[in-house]
Amino acid sequence: MKLAAPSATQVTYTQLRWVCVCLALALAVHAASLPLWLLATVAAAAAIRLALSARGYAAPSRPIRTLIALASILILFLQLRTFNGVAAGSALLSLVAGLKLLETQSRRDLYVVSLIIYFLCLAALLRSESFWLLAYLLAVSWLTTATLLRFSHSMQPPDWRRSARYAGRISAQALPLALVLWLFFPRFDAPLWRTPSDGRSAETGLSDSMSPGDITQLALSDDIAFRVHFDGPTPPAAERYWRGPVLHDFDGRTWRRTVAFRNAVPGLLAMGPDYHYVLSLEPHQHNWIFALDWPDGWNLGDAYLTSDYMLVRPALLSRPIDVSVSSHTRVQAAEPLSDVMRRRDTRLPAERNPRTSQLALELRRAHPKDLDYVNAVLDLFRRQPFFYTLEPPPLGLNSVDEFLFDTRRGFCGHYASAFATLMRAAGIPARVVTGYHGGTYNRFADYWIVGQSDAHAWDEVWLEGRGWVRFDPTSAVAPGRVEAGLEGSLTASSHLAGRWQRLSWLSDARLRLDALRQLWRERILGFDQRSQNQLLTSIGIPEPDGQKVAMVMGVGLTLVFVWLTWQIRREQRPDPKDPVVRAYDKLCRKLAAAGLARRPYEGAESFAARVAIERPDLGAPVGALCRRYSRLRYGASRRPAAARWFVARVRAFKPRRAARERTNPG
């Protein structure tokens, strides 16, 4: 019995410690993006508060707390310049959690901290979409819930195992409900409002410019650029060029894409077969989509084709997206080259690369026909001692001259740049295309993995009567590069050899893992309105739309609630089949018939005590039965033999009616 008012809400050391643990676990996933001083501040706040609490002191006084809070929030704002966006928002929340911890006095303060922990978990999921992160954060929220259960108890809290189990039970019961909500809650294609993109992943992959050495760095990367699943036939390796930024402007060293080409797209005549595929793009913080050369259909409403056939969308790809695209790998121009484009794609910087210009003039005199000239240049790469290496010597401002005549060692970017320069110097329109080439087939799940190491640069040359024709000068140097990918051409020469061999030793496991990752991406991360409609169709609802999805959600929620109510009702009454309970009820009925009704508030033993007073003749047998009942029902062990004995004894028990009514005195 406890008379103490439940207002004893003072925070204890244990509660504080557990809340600190939960907060630390939630902060751990944000640690990489938080300023170091902020983490230190939060840690110090927690440590100070814990130390004070361990010695039985209250929180620091209000002026000190206010000063610390204002100062740290100001510093954070000066550093970030904004509190908008996920990174800044989580930084602010983390700081507030630490400050709140410092001033924690009552249970209500801990409640606030617990809410912040929940929100930090969610914020982490806005920045990363890995399965393991979700699992980890669900575990953190479960622990937080268990902690909450412990400190929201006004009375003696249950022990850890029990509260963890109870929090787990509530979480488990929440899962079906969450599933229905997740499956059928309406999704929006466009965000409700734009938030600053805060670099949810570092910028990797191609950029809209190319200097010597740029792609070399990509080739060293282990990251995945995108995955492709072909519906139907797969184009041959020599035609799998994934088109990225097309570069037009050259300053002698760097190729740039300086102007957006959002005007009329010159028509193309499709020559070869049509390929259909789904691209699963990793975020790369640019707006282009790596479609197979040359795209002619896609399912992203806001995506469009530039006049140099890049597939782009207005927004940056800061989140993984899936796009269905169809492409022709062989095309022919249907229109002549516009003068603007011709001028742009034959322009060269005047004072740069003089030796190259000289070479071009000489070659052009020998080969007046454009195609002959192109072949002569390719021949040059093939005949001359050009080497293919990931560690090319550094180049200066006249990069093409230095490469063609001095170093003769380079990567795809060097060759593409030199080739385009030679073309332009001869008056032939040419441009550099960057993108990816090839890919690794995942035989475990029928899709291709295109990694950053597949990054490539090639050229397109305008040939009258044919249009833009792709030439890959790198293949003239190391033909194996085009056929087998980077690994094949580098095995002998590079220090990378060991790494790639190790990877190939692992590759089966890696491919399987990647297949799972892709499944996760397709089914979970990529779940959208279309998937909802497909889901509805698959459960037999024709022509699904938003309204039908909402109706299905309503039905689903009702079913889950009925299930939940049933679950809870089931626990409401004791197991009616329990023979001990039934026997006890029978005993009470027999005694009631003998004039000794059990009062509603009487437990078994107090009932027995009253029986012993009112009917001393029944005291011993009823007392024994009731004691046995208590032990069977509330005791730790329940031996079936003891239960049977009890049932048999109750059956045999026959109380006589009282011989005479006892009269009350007075």
Added chain:
Amino acid sequence: MKIERRRIYILPTRFGLMLVALLVAMLVAGLNYNSNLALAFAFFMVSMVLVAMHHCHRNLLGLTVDVKVEVDAFAGADAIFYFMLRNESAVDRRDIEVRLGTVEAMQSVATGSYEEVMLAVSVANRGVSRWSQFELRTTYPFGWFRAWTYVHSPLTAFVAPSPHGSRPLPAAAAAVGESARSESRGDEDFAGLRSYSPGIPLKHMAWKTLARGGEAAVRVYSDLGTRPEWLEWSSLDGLDTEARLSQLCRWIAECESGHPRPYGLRLPETDIPPGRGAAHRSRCQRALASHGIPAP
């Protein structure tokens, strides 16, 4: 009585409202960033809150509560109500708060078990205090929701006057007078001791008991013990109503203390025939408590 489903109300607490705001923020963030994982987490939290609401409701649902609806008390002290909470369900019920007026107490009841909750309501004045209902409430499990129910069971506290007064028991006074007349009283008449009250002649004091360190007591004789004592309103001239009631209450206590003897109570509107024991005492005290107070 058993708590019915329809009688249970449930609303979020202040903490619960903060949580609801957080859930809305989570949903908006998930939708805005179009992140399926964030949405999954947000929906998980929403569902957990809904399940917790069910559990909070369930914590009261089907609980059986019984209370002795009439209790006795003395003015200036506490009226004490005992609530018997019985949990016949297969799960523990935790943190059940019983509230009567402004007084509350909390109790957990394990599965298949029962617990008693005591509420001490302080009552200042003599009279009959009535409550039309009491309240059971709980914020279990997380303090996000408060479920409560009103149990419409009229509770009554008969607040007897606090026992005061210095007048001796009428019969004692008479007995003392009688013993003064016949000094020679045999030992066989000696019936026992009862506690001393002012006004009894000193020669009846049990000096030996006092000398041994016991309390002040007076010797009583057998005829004193068996003859019913009539505690009469009319015998207390010169006192106001409350003082008369207090004196009567004190007399009742005196008759019941030590070696109890039968006594009857005569009030202007009530006559209670002589008797003794807890039930009789309670009857008499209730008569005092409700003197001059109309029945509801």
